[in-house]
Amino acid sequence: MKLANKHIFVTGGAKGIGEAIVKDAAAEGAAVSFIDIDVANGEKLAAQLSGLGQKVFFAKADVSSFEDLKSAFNQAVGKFGEVTGVVNNAGVNSHADPVTMTDKEWDDFFAVDMKPVWLTAKLALPAMRKSKGGSIVNICSIHGRLTYPGFFPYGAAKSAVLGLTRNLALDEGKHEIRVNAVSPGYILTDLTKGWLAGEPGRSERANSIQPLGRMGEPSEVAKVVTFLLSDKSTYVSGSDWAVDGGLGARSA
Numbered sequence: 631m632k633l634a635n636k637h638i639f640v641t642g643g644a645k646g647i648g649e650a651i652v653k654d655a656a657a658e659g660a661a662v663s664f665i666d667i668d669v670a671n672g673e674k675l676a677a678q679l680s681g682l683g684q685k686v687f688f689a690k691a692d693v694s695s696f697e698d699l700k701s702a703f704n705q706a707v708g709k710f711g712e713v714t715g716v717v718n719n720a721g722v723n724s725h726a727d728p729v730t731m732t733d734k735e736w737d738d739f740f741a742v743d744m745k746p747v748w749l750t751a752k753l754a755l756p757a758m759r760k761s762k763g764g765s766i767v768n769i770c771s772i773h774g775r776l777t778y779p780g781f782f783p784y785g786a787a788k789s790a791v792l793g794l795t796r797n798l799a800l801d802e803g804k805h806e807i808r809v810n811a812v813s814p815g816y817i818l819t820d821l822t823k824g825w826l827a828g829e830p831g832r833s834e835r836a837n838s839i840q841p842l843g844r845m846g847e848p849s850e851v852a853k854v855v856t857f858l859l860s861d862k863s864t865y866v867s868g869s870d871w872a873v874d875g876g877l878g879a880r881s882a
Contacts, residue, residue, distance in 0.1 A: 815874025
């Protein structure tokens with residue numbers, strides 16, 4: 631059990647990559663608290679895992695609201711004790727025009743995709759510093775390293791998360807707290823599957839650019855996250871782990 635005696639707090643854990651992270655962490659022995667605005671899927675997942683005898687707690691929370699986030703975090707601590715690991719997975723996509731995008735749209739987007747990464751650290755770091763240890767994993771994207779036309783401002787937000795990851799890793803290392811990023815490529819979530827089905831031949835074209843000849847599964851991302859949360863990675867910090875099937879190597 632890689633995560634026995636650990637308490638992991640996951641944002642955006644009700645579906646997709648977040649759901650896979652919650653499942654893998656719980657299966658590896660962690661107590662897992664996760665939040666999402668999707669109550670139906672969140673409650674369903676919590677019930678499913680609890681039925682397997684796993685320690686899971688779900689709370690509805692909007693990561694763009696610090697009060698929501700703080701309330702859910704405190705509930706999690708009340709349920710399972712201090713948080714030893716954080717996974718920042720919550721996020722939205724945005725394909726905007728830099729001229730027509732409004733400042734409110736910009737602020738709303740970064741309030742979900744970037745700011746909560748700092749806010750969860752703000753909540754988790756005091757106890758981690760006191761206990762001299764902990765792990766924070768920020769889910770970024772291949773678009774934080776390289777991007778394509780039409781991904782404004784998504785690529786900018788993910789690049790910012792990578793920068794924050796490095797800042798925190800350097801500042802918190804003296805407390806033996808590790809901070810890393812995981813950058814998925816094309817992953818077969820329900821959202822991706824819907825996009826692929828939206829146009830004939832799109833799935834074939836998407837697979838054709840993958841060095842491994844296929845897109846990834848959410849569980850393949852989750853296993854890397856579990857490793858970074860575990861004591862198997864005690865000398866790993868400040869790094870960005872690409873889980874993209876080699877796609878990023880095309881521009882290396």
